Amino acid sequence: MNDMRLEERIVQNDKIKIDAQDVQVFYGDNHAIKDVSVAIEDKTVTAFIGPSGCGKSTFLRCLNRMNDTVAGCRVEGRITLDGEDIYDKRVDPVQLRARVGMVFQKPNPFPKSIYDNVAYGPKIHGLVRGKAEMDEVVESALKRAALWKEVKDRLQAPGTGLSGGQQQRLCIARAIATAPEVLLMDEPASALDPIATAQIEELIDELRTRFAVVIVTHSMQQAARVSQKTAFFHLGNLVEYGETGQIFTTPRDPRTESYITGRIG
Amino acid sequence: MTDVIAERPAKPSLLTLDARTRRRNAAEARFRAYGLAAVMAGIVALVVLLASVLGNGLGAFTQTRVTLQVELPAAKLDKSGTRDIEVMKKATTLTYGPLITAALSAAIKDRGIVVEGLSKKDLSGFLSKESAAQLRDRVLADPRLVGAAVTQSFLVNGRIDGYEKGRVTMQSAEKDSNVSPAQLHLADALETAGILHTGFNRDFVTAPDASDQRPEAAGLGVAILGSAYMMLIVLILSLPIGVATAIYLEEFAPQNRWTDLIEVNISNLAAVPSIVFGILGLAIFINFAGLPQSAPIVGGLVLTLMTLPTIIIATRAALKAVPPSIRDAALGIGASKIQAIFHHVLPLAMPGIMTGAIIGLAQALGETAPLLLIGMVAFVRDYPGAPPEGFFDPSSALPVQVFNWTQRADPAFVERASGAIIVLLVFLVIMNTAAILIRRRFERRW
Amino acid sequence: MPAPWIFLIVLALAAAGYLAGRLRALAVVGGDIRRLHSLPGYYGWQAAMLAALPALLVMGLWLLIQPVVVESRVEGMIPEAAQGASLSLVMTDVRRVAEGLDLAVSTGVMSAAEATGLSADGTIRATLGKLGVALGSGVTPEVLAAAKALRTAEATGRGAMAAVVLVLALAGVAYALWRIRAEYRARNVVEAGVRGLLLLASTIAILTTAGIVLSMLFETRHFFAQYPWWKFFFGATWSPNFRGGSDLGILPLLWGTLYISFIALVVSVPIGLFAAVYMSEYAGRKFRMVAKPAIEILAGIPTIVYGLFALITVGPLLRDYFAQPLGLGASGSSVMTAGLVMGVMLIPFVSSLSDDIINAVPQSLRDGSLGLGATRSETIRQVVLPAALPGIVGAVLLAASRAIGETMIVVLGAGAAAKLDLNPFEAMTTVTVKIVSQLTGDTDFAAPETLVAFALGLTLFVLTLGLNVLALWIVRRYREQYE
Incomplete structure (x- = not known):
């Protein structure tokens, strides 16, 4: 069945959105990411898989410079967004993060109303003029996150009162309300039950029509279900990167094969 | 579906800052500056506070004295000629005073000092009123001195002392009825002659308090002893009671209303204004139980009640920090719960308990308000006796002595009060350093 | 006998009880401690605890209650005329005279017999004044009588307390020693006692709060008896x-x-x-x-x-x-x-x-x-x-x-x-x-x-x-x- 779904997905656009070259990440003396080069395509879901502690989340956080907030973290190499080096001195991470949004492992809605959660990004970036326009932005973000029907009558209720799956979709709505070009998702379904997970996965498939989506997951099945490209990380190295179907059916590297068949990880 | 989200203006380059981002970064910098300013405000307040105390108080540790040779005529001091102490006690300070004044004027004459406008009153007022008492005490302690001449250094009047320390100037002396410019000129001349000098003032830490008229003689001896007695009582009472309470609450207390009541009580006692404890001490310990006023025992009891919450909270934190695996290990080889706690958990929690106890004691040492209410403001010149009887003798306490001195008219007492605070702060620094060292030395990470 | 001495004697008895209890436990099993239920030290501790705890508890209560009882009995001796608002003033005088007499006896100015046989002849004020006990007015016969009664009652009370406390301590040791057998669970008894002590310590927090509230409530009631509460809470001067x-x-x-x-x-x-x-x-x-x-x-x-x-x-x-x-x-x-x-x-x-x-x-x-x-x-x-x-x-x-x-x-x-x-x-x-x-x-x-x-x-x-x-x-x- 998986195979059938993989067949259906035709990569529509092979334009490269983010290009990482020889990226090294150090935490103090710890060399966490070694020589990783990867090209992330626009309007594609790219999955990072690998055993825990392999560096996939760390690498993801390099892509919108969230690692800047960690003391003692150092990034070397070159990562470009549309050809511009995001670690260039002139780049303000605030502007970068408006274009490369992020959804986290645990749903983290702000202790505000549902409406204010979604409106937060557009407000700080000054993307809308007036209340009417904000209402439209909030509505369309919630619709795109497949949450609108459930919350349209209680937009002023606190976001923390929603169920786990709803909270995570709220966080996705919050992220897409700022109109990012890339959406980074760090194990977005790991804290959710199977039904909520299925909803999120469906949503991810929707999202790729507009954004480049990068998703970190510890579940190989999930990677196989949602992604077109897969990168396998092991001990800080990028072992293999390619079409999802190819990685899961004919892995080139023995380590990838061991992981996929469940011998390591 | 209207697609408002995609309507973003032409994609800007990451390498240039747009106007909005620049504005937001400026707001960021401003916010950060406010934070830094707040921290700096705190630090500046600390520096100004310490500078003010040190600037005003360091003078208390030096004192100006005049060294004089005083004749002690037997005819005046011991009319019976038997050197009987009881008879000699009849010669009061009024007899000794003129002897010292005479010695001063002899010293002036010998050294050929001429000061214009120096009246007789200026001369007798030059030295501290305490000097006659000093001399009398010395003679009574050693009656054989009578009939000979003794050399002794005498305290000068507080204003003259202030002149030597720069607190009193010629200009201020002209307006001051307690000191004349002639006396200041005399002080200059005596200093040149080498018999007036300003040196370290040991008496400030050892001597008892002195009356309103003689700030130059006032010391902290009784207050330090009183504070020490109170701290001893606080330590003896609050440490066992506090630790016992904490052990009960942390290890034995069942989950019920009674336990909740105790817990709520403790957290509230920690926040009750200190003056309320003073009212408690006055009503219960003095009016009801009939304990004496101004006594270290009452102060100690009141401060014990105030210190208990601190020690209980610190001990509970220390007990909580000992991992349950230690308890399980002891219980697993058949120790009883009490044995597990007293043999294993408590020793491991000891550094934390000691740190908490020292910090609690340091708070108690600086506490003033409750002591005012239990009569520790009284003027006490006699040292309390040795414990345990001494716990019931009238006494003063360091912070109360500071308060006492602030209530006196003579500006020289400002210097004394600030000096007393320096002594108090030195004790606090020592105690807190000890607490930090214990924590550093024994700190364990589980 | 002054209270601190009684306290020390009780502690000494407790220490002796510890040693005796330990020795007796060892003697009961002929030195083979494996036959004892608990370690020998616990038998000592239970004897020490039985000696000290009841005795000290009684002593503490006695010290709290005796002044109240004695004062109320002495107050009864003050004639009606002197009562009312000035009762507390008279009682202050009585207390001061009694203290002065104590001081006079202890410094040797008066013998104990002289102090009890004293009559109100006006020399008392001078005598006590010399000792540093200042009396506001002359000593009336009633005040002197009351002061004497106060002294006697206090002396009797103290004597009785010493006797009761010491007897309790001795009885505690004796009972503890009598109970010692090889199978006697001394550790459990001692631990129950320790738990009791811990619980007792934890009630001090509640006693403190109660003391604060009660003492202030009590005096505040006196205040509102003399001054209307609404003038206190709503008065602007x-x-x-x-x-x-x-x-x-x-x-x-x-x-x-x-x-x-x-x-x-x-x-x-x-x-x-x-x-x-x-x-x-x-x-x-x-x-x-x-x-x-x-x-x-x-x-x-x-x-x-x-x-x-x-x-x-x-x-x-x-x-x-x-x-x-x-x-x-x-x-x-x-x-x-x-x-x-x-x-x-x-x-x-x-x-x-x-x-x-x-x-x-x-x-x-x-x-x-x-x-x-x-x-x-x-x-x-x-x-x-x-x-x-x-x-x-x-x-x-x-x-x-x-x-x-x-x-x-x-x-x-x-x-x-x-x-x-x-x-x-x-x-x-x-x-x-x-x-x-x-x-x-x-x-x-x-x-x-x-x-x-x-x-x-x-x-x-x-x-x-x-x-x-x-x-x-x-x-x-x-x-x-x-x-």
């Missing part, structure tokens, strides 16, 4: 007069208290909060290592030091550079002086509480905001602080309670004049200042001018207790939200 006819309205005192606390909070809350934010969100490790302890030192400085700082530095400074040039007053002590200095005192209090609260906000919320491209200050202002708001409100309430109850700073910095005024450079006074001034010096515990202090104390206690309970409740609910 405070002018105590020890010759009677005082106005004792609390409003001007409350106004001063609240005004000063308000200024203190206006100073300390923004500074403390911003300092906490800077320390936890911006400062580098090195800066924090220096600045944090520096701010904490402010918290360790006794309030008397702040009081002196207000009196000799801040007060004159404000007077010379603000109040006088602006024509607002010529007083060094003022609401502004006390408020500013108290604000400085509260900075570390607010900042350390806020620090805890800000750190309790989960990092995931910060990440969420930063991940959307918010700057740090936007994250703090729009996510962290609103999330921490309940906790911060709790912290401010705790700080307010501190400010209201603070004494030394206002005693030295605020002044003594009870006024309802808006000018912050005017000297005003507070509830705590008046408690101190009404209860220090010579006080007459029958006069409303003294008793009012207890009513003020109770008001203060209720006010701060209310704030504390509210604040602790808010903070606890806040913490539970993120746990």
Whole structure:
């Protein structure tokens, strides 16, 4: 069945959105990411898989410079967004993060109303003029996150009162309300039950029509279900990167094969 | 579906800052500056506070004295000629005073000092009123001195002392009825002659308090002893009671209303204004139980009640920090719960308990308000006796002595009060350093 | 026999009991401790505990109750004529004469027989005066008789107490020794005793609160018997007069208290909060290592030091550079002086509480905001602080309670004049200042001018207790939200 779904997905656009070259990440003396080069395509879901502690989340956080907030973290190499080096001195991470949004492992809605959660990004970036326009932005973000029907009558209720799956979709709505070009998702379904997970996965498939989506997951099945490209990380190295179907059916590297068949990880 | 989200203006380059981002970064910098300013405000307040105390108080540790040779005529001091102490006690300070004044004027004459406008009153007022008492005490302690001449250094009047320390100037002396410019000129001349000098003032830490008229003689001896007695009582009472309470609450207390009541009580006692404890001490310990006023025992009891919450909270934190695996290990080889706690958990929690106890004691040492209410403001010149009887003798306490001195008219007492605070702060620094060292030395990470 | 000696003898008996119990336990099994249920030390401990605990408990209760019983019996001897309002004065005299006689006997001025056979002939006052016991008036025969009765009753009581306590201690040891058998569970008994002691210790906190509330309630009732409560709570003038006819309205005192606390909070809350934010969100490790302890030192400085700082530095400074040039007053002590200095005192209090609260906000919320491209200050202002708001409100309430109850700073910095005024450079006074001034010096515990202090104390206690309970409740609910 998986195979059938993989067949259906035709990569529509092979334009490269983010290009990482020889990226090294150090935490103090710890060399966490070694020589990783990867090209992330626009309007594609790219999955990072690998055993825990392999560096996939760390690498993801390099892509919108969230690692800047960690003391003692150092990034070397070159990562470009549309050809511009995001670690260039002139780049303000605030502007970068408006274009490369992020959804986290645990749903983290702000202790505000549902409406204010979604409106937060557009407000700080000054993307809308007036209340009417904000209402439209909030509505369309919630619709795109497949949450609108459930919350349209209680937009002023606190976001923390929603169920786990709803909270995570709220966080996705919050992220897409700022109109990012890339959406980074760090194990977005790991804290959710199977039904909520299925909803999120469906949503991810929707999202790729507009954004480049990068998703970190510890579940190989999930990677196989949602992604077109897969990168396998092991001990800080990028072992293999390619079409999802190819990685899961004919892995080139023995380590990838061991992981996929469940011998390591 | 209207697609408002995609309507973003032409994609800007990451390498240039747009106007909005620049504005937001400026707001960021401003916010950060406010934070830094707040921290700096705190630090500046600390520096100004310490500078003010040190600037005003360091003078208390030096004192100006005049060294004089005083004749002690037997005819005046011991009319019976038997050197009987009881008879000699009849010669009061009024007899000794003129002897010292005479010695001063002899010293002036010998050294050929001429000061214009120096009246007789200026001369007798030059030295501290305490000097006659000093001399009398010395003679009574050693009656054989009578009939000979003794050399002794005498305290000068507080204003003259202030002149030597720069607190009193010629200009201020002209307006001051307690000191004349002639006396200041005399002080200059005596200093040149080498018999007036300003040196370290040991008496400030050892001597008892002195009356309103003689700030130059006032010391902290009784207050330090009183504070020490109170701290001893606080330590003896609050440490066992506090630790016992904490052990009960942390290890034995069942989950019920009674336990909740105790817990709520403790957290509230920690926040009750200190003056309320003073009212408690006055009503219960003095009016009801009939304990004496101004006594270290009452102060100690009141401060014990105030210190208990601190020690209980610190001990509970220390007990909580000992991992349950230690308890399980002891219980697993058949120790009883009490044995597990007293043999294993408590020793491991000891550094934390000691740190908490020292910090609690340091708070108690600086506490003033409750002591005012239990009569520790009284003027006490006699040292309390040795414990345990001494716990019931009238006494003063360091912070109360500071308060006492602030209530006196003579500006020289400002210097004394600030000096007393320096002594108090030195004790606090020592105690807190000890607490930090214990924590550093024994700190364990589980 | 004086109480400390009895105490020491009981302790000695307990020590002897320990040794005897241990030896007896060993003797019972012929030195083979494997046959004992508990270690030999426990048999010793149970003997020591049975000796000391009941005896000391009885002694403590006796010491508390005896004065009350004796006094009430002696009071009965005072003739009706002298009773009424002056009863307490007469009793003071009686006590003083009795103390004087004790002193006279102990210093050898009088023999014990002389003291009991004394008649009221006017020489007593002189004799006692020589010993430093000053008596206000001559000693009437009734007072002397009462004083003698007081001495006899006290002596009898003390003797009886010594006998009862020592007999109890001995009986305890004997009973403990008699009970010792090989299979006797000494450890369980000792441990039950220890648990009892721990429980006893933990009730002291409750006893303290009860003592505070009861003592103040008791005296406040006396006060309201002499002064109408509505004049106290709603009176706008405070002018105590020890010759009677005082106005004792609390409003001007409350106004001063609240005004000063308000200024203190206006100073300390923004500074403390911003300092906490800077320390936890911006400062580098090195800066924090220096600045944090520096701010904490402010918290360790006794309030008397702040009081002196207000009196000799801040007060004159404000007077010379603000109040006088602006024509607002010529007083060094003022609401502004006390408020500013108290604000400085509260900075570390607010900042350390806020620090805890800000750190309790989960990092995931910060990440969420930063991940959307918010700057740090936007994250703090729009996510962290609103999330921490309940906790911060709790912290401010705790700080307010501190400010209201603070004494030394206002005693030295605020002044003594009870006024309802808006000018912050005017000297005003507070509830705590008046408690101190009404209860220090010579006080007459029958006069409303003294008793009012207890009513003020109770008001203060209720006010701060209310704030504390509210604040602790808010903070606890806040913490539970993120746990």
